[in-house]
Amino acid sequence: MRLRSLPLRLLPLPLLLILAACGQQAGGPGGAGGPPPVSVAPAVQREVQATEPFVARLEAPDTVDVRARVAGTVEAVRFKEGQVVRKGEPLFQLDARAFRAEVARAEAQVAALKTQSELSRSELARAEKLVASQAVSAQEVDQLRSAARQAEAQLRAAESGLVQAKLNVEYASITAPVTGRTSRAAATVGNLVGVGEPVLTTLVSSDRVYAYFDVSERTYLQSLQKAKGAVPVSLGLDNETGYPHTGKLDFVDNRLNPATGTIRARAVFDNREGRFTPGLSARLLLASSERAPAVLISERAITTDQTRKIVLVVGANNIVEPREVKPGALIDGLRVVEGLKAGELVIVDGLQRANPGAPVTPQVLKTDEAGHPMPAAPAASK
Incomplete structure (x- = not known):
């Protein structure tokens, strides 16, 4: 009695088969009132783009974390938090006075070493002219040649230092590396920032x-x-x-x-x-x-049996057959399924009256152009 008080679709599939068999033995194929009526619709096949x-x-x-490439004190914040900035636009300005002073010192050093290099080359040139008349020794010429090369090397080192000093002045003006929206400013005017720390702002x-x-x-x-x-x-x-x-x-x-x-x-x-x-x-x-051929059925025809998705198919002699399916994409209100063939009759209404292995009285519903089952026409009053 307790089993009959439960909805049949909530019972396990093996128990449904046993109850259906008992019903057939006790009262014939359909019982006193005949097989229960259900509404069925054929599975349709269409070329679909799933x-x-x-x-x-x-x-x-x-996504770029903006960091300082030189240490210094923040003089100005040149953007509003959350603002969209273009690549190359200024974001922060650091105090660059020390860097500009270093540029001036490096320029003076380059000028001095350039003069010394020119003098070394001139002395070497005069000695090379006098070596033929033995006015100077070969050793003196070698020493002058070495001094000229050393002066040239010192000049190149000073020029590299000048380039680095100018870069530091450039790095003191922190610009946007990409076009994007800024986050909050992590440093305000007066704060001392180090190389790489903290992250001043983030651009996306x-x-x-x-x-x-x-x-x-x-x-x-x-x-x-x-x-x-x-x-x-x-x-x-x-x-x-x-x-x-x-x-x-x-x-x-x-x-x-x-x-x-x-x-x-x-x-x-x-x-x-x-x-x-x-x-x-x-x-x-x-x-x-x-696009590929696929079988589609109404979404409401799919039920769950524990961990499986099943549909109830009306087969030979109107006997209900449970069929496991694999649902796919939903297209125009119909569900793509695997495990069915086109034309098979699937129960869409009256699932609670259908028992696997038991007969039913199917009413085949008409379908529209897309394959959706159309409601059954109301019975004519007598």
């Missing part, structure tokens, strides 16, 4: 956005491995209905992760209007690159 939903995480193509590019998501091995083999050209991808945010934004797949990783059985993929979307913020989660809809 789509599959994913959850993605948005990231900026360029804003003209495009990446959506990273993980694709199963099956989807990769079916849709991405043989894809030719750009695969279309649609995106929707949490506060949006559907997938209003269109982008394209531009990257698939070079290996599958054996621990998860997935491979990382990336889609790119235009973000010049600033709709997307890096770090947000998003819904993606990935379209297959090719």
Whole structure:
């Protein structure tokens, strides 16, 4: 009695078969009132471009931590926090007086060493003319030649020091390395910053956005491995209905992760209007690159038996047969399934009255052009 008080669709499949067999033995094939009525619809086959939903995480193509390349005191912050800046625009200005003084000292050193190098070359040239008349010895010529080379080397070292001094003056003006939106300023006027520490601000590019998501091995083999050209991808945010934004797949990783059985993929979307913020989660809809035949049924025909997805098929002699299926993409309100053949009659209404292994009275519903079951016409009143 307790078993009969439970809804039949909640009972395990083996127990349903036993109850159906007992019912047939006790009261004949259909009982006193005959087999229960159910509504069935044929599984349809169509050429479809399968789509599959994913959850993605948005990231900026360029994320740069802005750091100081020289130590100094912050003289000015030249941007507003959260502002979009262009590449090369000034962000911070450090006190550059010591660096400019070093430039002046290096310039003076270069000038002195240049004069000394010119003098060494002139003395060497005069000695080389006199060596033929033995007015100077060969040893003196060798010493003058060595002195000229040493003066030239010292001059090149001083010129390198001058270049470094000028770079330090340039580094005192910290500019944007990429075009993007700034974060908060970690240092304000008067703070002393070191080389590389702290991170003064962070820039993220804003003209495009990446959506990273993980694709199963099956989807990769079916849709991405043989894809030719750009695969279309649609995106929707949490506060949006559907997938209003269109982008394209531009990257698939070079290996599958054996621990998860997935491979990382990336889609790119235009973000010049600033709709997307890096770090947000998003819904993606990935379209297959090719159209292929598939069997589709109504979504409400699919039930769950423990860990399996099953549908109830009306077979020979109107006997109900449970069939395990593998659901796929949802296309135009119909679910792609594996495990059925086109034309098989699937119960869509009256599942609670259908028992596996027991007969039913099927009413075949008409379907529209897409294959959706249409409601049964009301019975005519007598």
